Every structure is written in C-alpha cells, then in structure tokens.
Amino acid sequence: MKPCHFRRGIAVLVAVLSAVTAIHDCLAEQKKSVGIDTAQVPKWTSEDLNFFLHGSMSTEVGPEPVLRAFIKIYPDLFPREDLTYLGLIPDSDFGWPIGFSRKDEVQHLGSLRAVGLNCAACHVAEIHSLEGAAPVRVLGATSHFDAEAFFGVVILATFRTADPANMKRFASAYLASVDPDAGESTQELLANEWERQKEKIATEMKADPFGSKDVEPGALHQIEPGALVLDDEILEHEKDLAAFSHSILKLFHNMRAALHIPDQLDQAAAKRGAAHNTANCVSCHGGAESDKRLYSVAEVGTDPHRAELFTKEQAARFNKFLAELEATGYQPSKEEGLRSTGKYSAASMDGVWARSPYLHNGSVRTMQELLTPPAQRAKTFHRGSRDYDATQLGYTDAGPYLFDTSSRGNSNAGHNYGTALTADQKHDLLEYLKTL
Numbered sequence: 001m002k003p004c005h006f007r008r009g010i011a012v013l014v015a016v017l018s019a020v021t022a023i024h025d026c027l028a029e030q031k032k033s034v035g036i037d038t039a040q041v042p043k044w045t046s047e048d049l050n051f052f053l054h055g056s057m058s059t060e061v062g063p064e065p066v067l068r069a070f071i072k073i074y075p076d077l078f079p080r081e082d083l084t085y086l087g088l089i090p091d092s093d094f095g096w097p098i099g100f101s102r103k104d105e106v107q108h109l110g111s112l113r114a115v116g117l118n119c120a121a122c123h124v125a126e127i128h129s130l131e132g133a134a135p136v137r138v139l140g141a142t143s144h145f146d147a148e149a150f151f152g153v154v155i156l157a158t159f160r161t162a163d164p165a166n167m168k169r170f171a172s173a174y175l176a177s178v179d180p181d182a183g184e185s186t187q188e189l190l191a192n193e194w195e196r197q198k199e200k201i202a203t204e205m206k207a208d209p210f211g212s213k214d215v216e217p218g219a220l221h222q223i224e225p226g227a228l229v230l231d232d233e234i235l236e237h238e239k240d241l242a243a244f245s246h247s248i249l250k251l252f253h254n255m256r257a258a259l260h261i262p263d264q265l266d267q268a269a270a271k272r273g274a275a276h277n278t279a280n281c282v283s284c285h286g287g288a289e290s291d292k293r294l295y296s297v298a299e300v301g302t303d304p305h306r307a308e309l310f311t312k313e314q315a316a317r318f319n320k321f322l323a324e325l326e327a328t329g330y331q332p333s334k335e336e337g338l339r340s341t342g343k344y345s346a347a348s349m350d351g352v353w354a355r356s357p358y359l360h361n362g363s364v365r366t367m368q369e370l371l372t373p374p375a376q377r378a379k380t381f382h383r384g385s386r387d388y389d390a391t392q393l394g395y396t397d398a399g400p401y402l403f404d405t406s407s408r409g410n411s412n413a414g415h416n417y418g419t420a421l422t423a424d425q426k427h428d429l430l431e432y433l434k435t436l
C-alpha cells in the first residue's frame with residue numbers, strides 16, 4: 001500500500017473538508033492494515049506487548065489535558081494533532097502515538113493524569129516496502145522520532161502561555177479536555193468569569209510569569225490537586241481564575257524543572273540576543289562538525305596544557321588499548337579512533353546553559369564571566385554547588401572544592417570573544433543562549 005500522499009493542489013482545488021476526509025480515510029485504511037505481527041515476540045503476552053508500546057517508565061513530561069490544550073491552541077507548534085510530523089507512529093486506540101505512556105495522579109504535575117515517553121517512541125519503526133507489500137511495524141528498530149523537537153515545542157508552549165491572552169485560550173481548551181461534558185454554556189460561563197476577573201488575572205500572572213517565585217531553582221512546587229480543577233460546578237461558584245492561572249504557571253515551572261530547563265527567560269531579550277550570537281559566535285561554533293571547528297591554542301588563547309599533553313604518542317596508546325580490548329559483543333573499530341591535533345574544538349552550543357563551568361578545563365564558572373575580559377574573571381571559585389544561577393548561567397560559587405585558576409592546567413585566560421559587548425548586549429546574548 002502506498003503511504004498517504006497528498007498533492008498540494010488538492011487542498012487548493014477541492015474544499016478543505018473533502019481533503020480532510022481524504023486524509024482521514026487514508027489514515028483509517030493504514031490503521032487497519034498496519035498491525036504488529038506478534039511472531040516478532042512469540043513469548044510475549046498481549047499485556048507484555050502493550051507494556052512495551054505504552055508502559056510508563058515514570059518519565060511523565062506533561063499532564064494530558066495540558067498537552068491536548070497546547071495542541072489545540074498552537075497549530076503552528078503542533079501542525080498535526082496525531083504528532084506524526086515528529087516521526088511518531090499513531091495509535092488511535094490508545095489516543096497517543098506508540099511510545100507514549102499514561103499515568104494517573106502524577107504528583108509533581110499537580111496530580112493530573114500525565115503522559116510520558118518510553119523506549120518504544122524511538123524503538124518501533126513502521127517500514128513501507130518498495131514492492132508494495134503491506135507496511136510492517138518492527139519492534140526494536142530505530143524510529144524517526146525527533147525527541148528534541150517534541151520537547152522544544154512543549155517548552156515553548158509553556159512560555160507562550162505566560163501571556164494572559166494565551167492563558168485565556170488555554171483555559172478554554174483545558175476545560176474542554178478535563179471536562180468533556182462541558183458544553184457551550186460552561187464555556188460561556190468561563191468566558192464571562194474570565195472577563196469579570198480579567199484584571200486580577202493579568203496582575204497575578206505578571207507578578208510571577210514563570211511560576212518560579214518562592215521555590216529554589218530547579219525545585220518543584222507542591223500543587224494542590226484542587227487548584228487545577230475547572231468544571232461547570234466550580235465555575236458557578238465563582239472560581240478564582242487568577243489563582244487558577246497562577247497554579248497553571250507553577251505547573252509549567254514543574255514541567256520545565258523536571259526536564260531541567262531554566263525557566264526565567266526574557267523572550268524579547270532572547271530575540272535580540274540571536275543577532276549578537278550570529279555576529280560574534282556562530283562563525284566558530286556553528287555549521288557542521290568538522291576539522292574546521294578546531295582552533296589552535298595560539299588563536300583561542302585558553303590554557304594550553306590539555307592540547308599539549310594529548311600527543312600523538314598518547315593518542316596511539318589509547319588506540320592500542322581500544323584495539324586490544326576484549327569484551328563480549330565489542331568489535332574494535334578498524335579506523336584509528338583518536339588523534340592528536342594540538343587544538344581545541346569549538347563545540348556546538350546546544351544545551352550550553354547546562355555545561356557550567358566552562359572551557360575544556362572548567363575554569364570559567366558562568367557564561368556571564370566568559371563574556372568578561374579574562375583579567376577580570378575570578379581567580380578562584382568553589383565547585384560542587386547544585387544551585388544554578390539562571391541570570392548568569394552557571395552554578396553558584398559554593399561547594400567543597402576550591403578551584404584555583406593559577407594552578408597548572410587551570411588557567412582561565414583567553415576566549416575573549418564577546419567581551420567587548422555592552423552590558424545590555426551581553427544580557428540579550430545570555431537570554432538567547434538559554435534557548436539553545
């Protein structure tokens with residue numbers, strides 16, 4: 001069977017409705033024909049198979065009604081409700097794609113029913129044969145799931161909903177999801193109550209847009225289950241919608257904290273900061289991974305010891321070790337894996353906020369400091385703190401170990417890039433770097 005394929009002209013020529021019907025029919029047909037051949041796992045019961053496809057590994061990422069509401073109100077972030085565009089395989093019987101799990105009363109997510117991911121999201125593939133045979137779903141094969149893209153849009157949606165107008169749309173979609181019986185009259189009740197409490201909602205949201213007040217960085221709020229309830233009855237009793245909105249913001253904080261994403265983000269600044277990154281950093285840190293991303297110590301100016309120590313002889317010793325290593329299932333590579341270049345690599349900036357302290361020797365505590373001229377960087381600092389400073393991007397100067405930049409191999413010199421930017425420009429650049 002052919003995969004669902006739609007020529008662009010169709011949507012233009014035919015009424016949208018019939019195109020939608022065509023998509024629906026095609027998917028329905030596919031669904032019928034694509035099952036999982038249990039001969040792949042002859043010893044599994046149907047419960048085993050179901051657990052592999054949808055069992056929870058306690059990786060719950062977001063409450064089900066929250067994700068449903070995001071999908072409904074942000075079609076630019078979630079262009080298809082079934083999430084197939086992310087490389088996921090739909091499973092309409094379950095309601096979420098293969099590899100999604102569902103768990104009731106997840107405490108850190110406001111005790112709501114939440115979905116998570118398991119191995120099957122990345123390890124079940126649907127394969128379409130060129131010869132026209134029916135597609136097969138192969139357990140264990142690597143899928144096309146783009147997990148980063150999925151987490152990226154969920155996080156973006158939480159930030160977007162910190163805007164009161166979006167929160168209003170969110171509340172309506174959330175109500176429809178938590179209370180499927182809520183009809184037009186309940187929606188109207190919500191709209192009226194919202195209008196009545198509008199100012200208070202805006203004030204309360206503005207006071208804590210990221211729901212991160214009164215909680216240690218990375219720590220989780222205790223959210224009373226009642227705080228997130230929205231239904232007909234409670235709306236009739238003049239539900240405090242400002243408190244509800246604030247609880248939702250706290251819930252978003254918890255979602256991000258569980259994913260270790262810093263949540264104090266100044267979006268306007270981040271937008272401006274992108275230009276500073278392009279002008280000052282991308283020439284080295286962007287583009288494909290290749291030898292072009294290697295820079296000599298003389299050029300970057302950071303501590304030379306690591307580059308000098310990793311000589312050709314040292315690389316050869318590692319390669320000999322790897323070639324002679326014997327372990328069950330291990331196949332030594334035929335190519336030499338390690339080589340000495342005498343240079344440092346300008347690594348990708350993805351997730352750079354999480355890599356404090358910076359540089360190959362961890363000699364610069366925060367990103368703010370890396371953007372400070374080397375002579376003004378701290379000469380010593382403590383390591384071992386778990387408290388993360390989301391303004392400067394780095395762990396705080398605390399902990400049991402004193403790092404002394406005057407010791408051999410510990411120099412914090414060099415890498416002067418961006419140090420001449422103004423304080424405002426640096427702030428914007430930091431905000432942008434948080435988004436990577």
Ligand code: HEC
Pocket residue numbers: 117118119120121122123142145147
């Ligand atoms: C976000 C996607 C993702 C998730 C979730 C995931 N994996 Fe993987 N896994 C991969 C990728 C990608 C590879 C590399 C596949 C390749 O090289 O072809 C891989 C490789 C593997 C391999 C090695 C396969 C081989 O041939 O060497 C094993 C074993 C494995 N995964 C098991 C698991 C288990 C068990 C889980 C759940 C606890 C899991 N994976 C969850 C993406 C994922």
Ligand code: HEC
Pocket residue numbers: 277280281282283284285294295300302303344345346347352355357358359360361367370415417418419
């Ligand atoms: C001329 C090339 C070049 C430019 C321009 C450049 N970098 Fe780098 N960067 C490097 C190299 C090479 C390293 C590795 C140096 C080391 O570890 O000693 C590095 C390391 C880093 C690290 C440490 C990464 C880690 O995981 O510890 C950060 C952060 C960083 N750069 C940020 C920036 C920022 C922000 C800019 C723009 C203001 C920038 N860089 C501009 C070449 C460059």
